[in-house]
Amino acid sequence: MGENNKISLRSIRDAAVKTASSIDFEAAKEKAAKAGEFIGGKAVDIKESALALKEDITEKLTELDRMLESSITEYNDAYTLMNDKGVQLFVERTRAVDTIAFVENLVNSISNRPKSFDAEFEAIRLERDSFLNTCDFGQRELQAAREAAGGAGAGIAAGASVAFMAPTAAMWVATTFGTASTGTAISALSGAAATNAALAWLGGGALSAGGGGVVAGNALLAMAGPIGWTIAGATLLTSILLFTSKKNKLNKQKNEEIEAVKNNTEKIREMDTLIKQILEETVAVRTGLNGSYALCLPMFGKDYAVFSDYQKKSLGALVNQTKTLSVLFGKTIA
């Protein structure tokens, strides 16, 4: 910025005086009043919109909570159904072990050397996942609200101490722009009178005229003025923004939790379908094998060499069917 471009305070004041003298203050006041009325009306409209939005937010939060609750219920139901089928499969496989043992006895009573079928199975065990329910989120939201209240409280205390303990840091506003409650501009006073008037303005201005004075036995008095309101307002705004941000974060987590529960429920349903399939196949093969075993039982302990081709094929089919059952034992759910 060059020297020539600098404008002296005198030239600014002259310009301001010239501009001010050309203003029709009455007309401006009227316009200001009309504008105030119009803007005030708009503020009321926006307030109504804000309240309607808040109501909708509350409904949406309730819906999200309901979604979380119902998704957990569905997960638990799906898990219970799958678990029941897992237990049924376990019982069925235990029965199948007996059937295979009978076939082994029959085969070994005929064959020259003992044979064994793999009749060990791995039980299907799946862990139940635990998810946060709405109460947990409610608790965390309450904690966020308490933090916001904590911040708002600390702000007012800190603001009070700023205004009370170090008034000189803030007094420039009063001495620059303010007027004392008598109507005298503070900047027009000097010395101790200026300091007292400024303190009175900072500490509540016209309250001194009402008899309370700066020292009214209340800590809040120290910041009951524009500086205090600004500090408190900034503190409250910070608390609101922090709280909103935490609420949004919690809602995001809630949304993710619901997604996780639903994805898990879908996986559980898939597993349930697979267990059902293995169960049905195991039941069908075991039942069929019992029938084949019964057909072959008359050959128990007999000499294989004297068997007809028909009998040998029956035994061959029995062995293959038993192999099938033992392969089904190895089936687990990934």
Next chain:
Amino acid sequence: MDILQLLPIDELLSSPAGQRIAQAMDTIAAVQHNLVALASSEDSTQLSLLKVGTVFQVFLMDLLASGKNPKEIKPEEWGDIAGKVSKYAILEDGQSYSEFVFSLYADYIDLSAKSISKVISKESLASIKCISAEIRGKSALLRKGKITETTYVEECLWLSLEGMIKLLSSSLTTLIGSDYSKLAQAVSQLGFEYGRCVLYAKEQAILSAYIENQYALDEQLQSRFETFQMEVLKRSERFQRLIEDAFSPNVQDSLLRSIALARAAGATEEELLTTLDDIDRFFME
């Protein structure tokens, strides 16, 4: 506009008034910074310390504001402060602390309104006092269990902020006169409501997106599950047919079909008895 462009900002900031502005802004910024750090801490000990510090400071300030010199504070007065700290911030930590904070704001709004009651209009005064009354009303609702503490804190934060804005805009009467003050109040109220509306609209948009996302996920998962179920059903039907065939009463068929079943089940080829020679070897060797 030209004047503003030509004003050297560095010169303004280096003036005594500018230095005070910077000093005051730095103080507020430091308070805000510490506040954010403390209030956003995940550590509950930090929050307790914040509350203890606040209650201690408020009651100590109260004592100092009554004209007490710190050196003159008696042991029983310190004991009294300690008692208040333990009452509000330790023993009844939680709901009572939230109530304590907002009763403080209600008192503060009332006291501030009283301080400017002679210079502002009756309407402005009434609308400010209405806010403190509403805060106290919310406290009563909270105590009766009609609203949750979370709702209480959120609503009281907004009410208190509205109070501060109304106090600031109303106090402008002393500087710009009542006609322009009304305009200033309307503008500040519009700004406040607009800010609140924007925050709410943002929250609403996020929630709407989450809910739509959940419905879309439901459809997607349902469709995925149906596809999976169909595939499993097809495989299962095929296998069930093989089982039925394998246990057919026709022995010739049952041998061949038992091979097909075992293969479909996943048995290895060398384990299977496919011919009479295989069966002979199995039983004779």
